[in-house]
Amino acid sequence: MSRIGKKPVDLPTGVTAAVSGQTVEVKGPKGARSFTATDDVTLTVEENTVKVTPRGNSKRARQQWGMSRTRIANLVTGVNTGAKKELEIHGVGYRATLAGNVVKLNLGLSHDVDFAIPEGITITVPKPTEIIIEGNDEQQVGQVAADIRAWRKPEPYKGKGIRYKGEFIFRKEGKKK
The missing domain is CATH 3.90.930.12 (Ribosomal protein L6)
Structure with a gap:
């Protein structure tokens, strides 16, 4: 059952x-x-x-x-009520800006990532290190958040990358001399 x-x-x-x-x-x-x-x-x-x-x-x-x-x-x-996902960006120089219907992500790559906002989704960037994704389709909101997060997943040594708000990243100890 x-x-x-x-x-x-x-x-x-x-x-x-x-x-x-x-x-x-x-x-x-x-x-x-x-x-x-x-x-x-x-x-x-x-x-x-x-x-x-x-x-x-x-x-x-x-x-x-x-x-x-x-x-x-x-x-x-x-x-x-609508669906909402919040993302946080951690890392020196990592930031997001909203330019029309495109979110520009500066994630330490050799180029900026331009993420086109799909129809039915609204994205706001209140701070350069915060992204808020909203819409009325929970599956689509989650998929957009996962697509943005996939550009730079949080890494376990310094914790740099894009993570969900409140997500815990298990940190590893670095190399010893």
Whole structure:
């Protein structure tokens, strides 16, 4: 039994959900998003909740059960409050600037990295060492944050690089004489 799948997805005030076949469309103050589930699960809307139940007892149906419920919950939080990721840049001379629809990253490489902001995502740079990524699609916000972080992951010796806010980087001791 899926502990996650058993929980119904509550719809807060101002958020509505409609099921047509295997597609759930969720509308809220931050926009509308939809998700198409596989044929292994059944979707129902009852009052202010969306319930996901598996069809059968196969391994795939149980896998899709929890995953579908989580995806629908992400849609609800995205259209209600939005998703947000914060990145910190550590390192001498490492900085970010916003120029129109492009984030320019100076990360100690031989060239500046120009990261084009995808549609549906808003990026702000309050300080040269902070990047805030926001949007109504939690998966897309996380992917953009991971793409930016991939340019210079934090290294374990000095801790230089791009990290998520609050992320702990295990530090190693350097060479000894």
